[in-house]
Amino acid sequence: MKNELLPKYYVIKEKLKKQILDGEYAPGDLLPSQNELMKSEQASYSTISRVLTELKNENLIYRVGGKGTYVQKRAVFVKEKMKIWIALLEQDDSDSTEKDNLGFPHVELMHSIIAYCASIGMQVKPVYHDDNDFINQEVYDSNSGIIFLASSGKQHLFERLNSLNVPYAAHAPMDCIYGNYNAVTVNVNHGAYLATKALIDAGHRNIAFFHTPSKNDFWALPKFDGYKKALREADIEFREELILRSKCVTQDCTKEAEHFFSRNGSAEKVTALFAINDTRALAAMKVMTGLGIKIPDDIAVVGYDDLPQSRNCQIPLTTVKLPCEEMGKATVKLLLLLAQKPEFAPLIKVMKSEMIYRESFPDPGV
Helix, strand or coil: CCHHCCCCHHHHHHHHHHHHHHCCCCEEEEEECCHHHHHHHHHHHHHHHHHHHHHHCCEEEECCCEEEEEECCCCCCCCCCCCEEEEEEECCCCCCCCCCCCCCCCCHHHHHHHHHHHHHCCCCEEEEECCHHEEEECCCCCEEEEECCCCCHHHHHHHHHHCCCEEEEEEHHHHHHHHHCCEEEEHHHHHHHHHHHHCCCCCCCCCCECCCCCCCCCHHHHHHHHHHHHHHHCCCCHHHEEEEEECCCHHHHHHHHHHHCCCCCCCCCCCCCECHHHHHHHHHHHHHCCCCCCCCCEEEEEEEECCCHHCCCCCCEEECCCCCCHHHHHHHHHHHHHCCCCCHHCHHHHECEEECCCCEEECCCC
């Protein structure tokens, strides 16, 4: 459509908008005055007034009384349909030997993010890069935002994006709430505390904890703290001999569980097991079943994550569920808010998990 067929205010607005987005007017620059625009564009007062009002509503400019109109102090502006990159990066804290494998809950979160973006008309694309690629190559443009999924130990990336004024939001462990980063996280400490307390309230005193050997797992360590907090509150002594440790690889989990439950007296001392994830819990349950230990009569078992297989195994697993759908939506909303209101950074949203009771530890209140 030719310009002469478009409303004059619209033509002028789009011209100024393009100049702003292309950097001809940089963030913080003073725009020509209303009178200057009236003269240069040969337009009326009401036309230029409408142009400036609409640009202000699109968060491209702001006005300072008695001084003039300025370009927003931000290099990134949100257009009608912002492009969102889901950055799939290697994890520094993973205790798995399959570091390139994107596992639960990241797949669930990615599906949630994609579905929510589609529902609101946003463009979204998953991309995989290692850290150096991501820093050295621009996988984003001036109308992009970034969502990190595998983001433990990625503070250096967040700091880089902070310096570039690129909007981002991370699905990140609790350690990120102590830094200058934008994140949606889950209070896994509280989830582990709830699970352990539920076992204690059901009468269990000797509760084993299936942990990781990694000292840098920022998801696992808060769960260990939540477990110990529940023990302290119940005046139950922490016992190192009740701790299992293995990498999150099924054969390693199985080997550690076999060692723990086969050694003299362990099965009789322990009446409950809480694992930092469902993978470890399911491996332990398989070992216990093979040793003739009845679940939950002899040992109650609780996992964490609510993996799909935890719902359909021989003895359905009681677990702590991550709110993946809600987290996906919250992460997109947080990213869009940061793109429009960068002055709100850093933004952190902390979400809670919930207990899902199944046969491995039936709900004591039912």
